[in-house]
Amino acid sequence: MRRSCKTLSVLITLLLMIGVFTSGCSDTPDAKTGDKEFYVIGFSQLGSESDWRIANTKSMSQTFTNDNGYELIIENAKQQQDNQFAAIRRFILEGVDLIVIAPTIEEGWDMILNEVQSAGIPVIIIDRSVAVRNDDLYLTNIGSDFLHQGELAVEWLEDQTSDSEYVNILHLQGTYGATAQLMRTKAIEDAESTHSNWKIVAQLYGDFTEAKGYEVMTEYLKKNKDIDVLYSENDNMTFGAMRALDEAGITYGENGQVKIITFDATKTALQYCLDGKISLCVECNPMHGPLVEQLIKRYRSGETIPKHVFIDEAAFTREDLTQEMVEERDY
Structure with missing residues (x-):
């Protein structure tokens, strides 16, 4: 009787381990979110230095709400690239589903983006661009020409x-x-x-x-x-x-x-x-939120999204x- 119970216990443990293992091996973009209530986005905003930047942050906040199925974590870098690196590493530790970055400057992003890629977290660059040797380090770059x-x-x-x-x-x-x-x-x-x-x-x-x-x-x-x-x-x-x-x-x-x-x-x-x-x-145009969400939805459904997306703008x-x-x- 004791041997039967012990055997049954081992079988249950093995089945649980197999279940955990297979659940982490899906190739679909949404595999890691599972049945979570919210899709968690870490947003490294470069600062709040201008009216434009404040409007940009507001657009993201108004788009990625709990009511829309998101949890948005915003980190203000106060125009310091090192602050952005620290925030991104916190996002990795927290296991967010996706990271959005509005970079302070173009240079210096290879190492941190490689860390994000190793963690299996997709990245979207908005507003400005990043100069990296491998543009596979991010999904897309949304912003102005x-x-x-x-x-x-x-x-x-x-x-x-x-x-x-x-x-x-x-x-x-x-x-x-x-x-x-x-x-x-x-x-x-x-x-x-x-x-x-x-x-x-x-x-x-x-x-x-x-x-x-x-x-x-x-x-x-x-x-x-x-x-x-x-x-x-x-x-x-x-x-x-x-x-x-x-x-x-x-x-x-x-x-x-x-x-x-x-x-x-x-x-x-x-x-x-x-x-x-x-x-x-x-x-x-700082109102990036709706376009970012549109591209995230396309990514989550398995579609290929363009590498660069420019927003239509004019002069007055x-x-x-x-x-x-x-x-x-x-x-």
């Missing part, structure tokens, strides 16, 4: 300055190494090299923040006020620069000394554009806008 954005600005400026003998351009740059900074910078630098009447008189580091934009612009204007164009790589830096221009007594916008080109086209920037204070707003002058359009802006 930042070079095209810069080219839209350049095309507009070409039209506006075709009869100008000299065009002095002050270039306000975002976080060095970020895709938006690299590509928007490339567009204006490439254009300067082909326009003999264009000159980038200075490139100032504004780090995509209003405070830094104001700081560097204020210092620059103490020594040099000969500016025709401000090419500012995001709205928040532009707002800081506008305050510095005001304090220096320099006019801008319609009938002003300085033409202002800004990127993001947030609601506040569009209002300034409609009011004639900003000359050109180039759109950068005062003539393109109405008050109704500005009021309807979500960010």
Whole structure:
């Protein structure tokens, strides 16, 4: 009798072990979630440095809710790549189902993404890009065509300055190494090299923040006020620069000394554009949440998803806008 009970116990143990083993060997994307209540997503957001970034975080939060079947864990990296690495390693330890990363800069991602891949967790890159030797380390990259954005600005400026003998351009740059900074910078630098009447008189580091934009612009204007164009790589830096221009007594916008080109086209920037204070707003859409969810659903159903997905965006002058359009802006 004792031997029978012991044999039965061993058989039950073996069956349980087989069950556990086979349940972990499925090749389907959803195998690890099983019957869990929520699909858990770890989101490494690079920071909260701008109105655009805040809107981007809000879009993700409003999309990946418990009601929609998700648990979203957001880690704010405060614009530090090392903070992102630490957050991603916590996501691995917590066993999330998928990781979304909005990277601070392009370089330096190979090691951490290899760690994620070894853990069997899929990755989606949003907003900016990562420069890695093996792009199989992530599923897809969703975001803006930042070079095209810069080219839209350049095309507009070409039209506006075709009869100008000299065009002095002050270039306000975002976080060095970020895709938006690299590509928007490339567009204006490439254009300067082909326009003999264009000159980038200075490139100032504004780090995509209003405070830094104001700081560097204020210092620059103490020594040099000969500016025709401000090419500012995001709205928040532009707002800081506008305050510095005001304090220096320099006019801008319609009938002003300085033409202002800004990127993001947030609601506040569009209002300034409609009011004639900003000359050109180039759109950068932060509402990534619904598109990210759409691609996750396709991945979970076993579909092949595109490696790069660009969001449709436009550029706006005062003539393109109405008050109704500005009021309807979500960010």
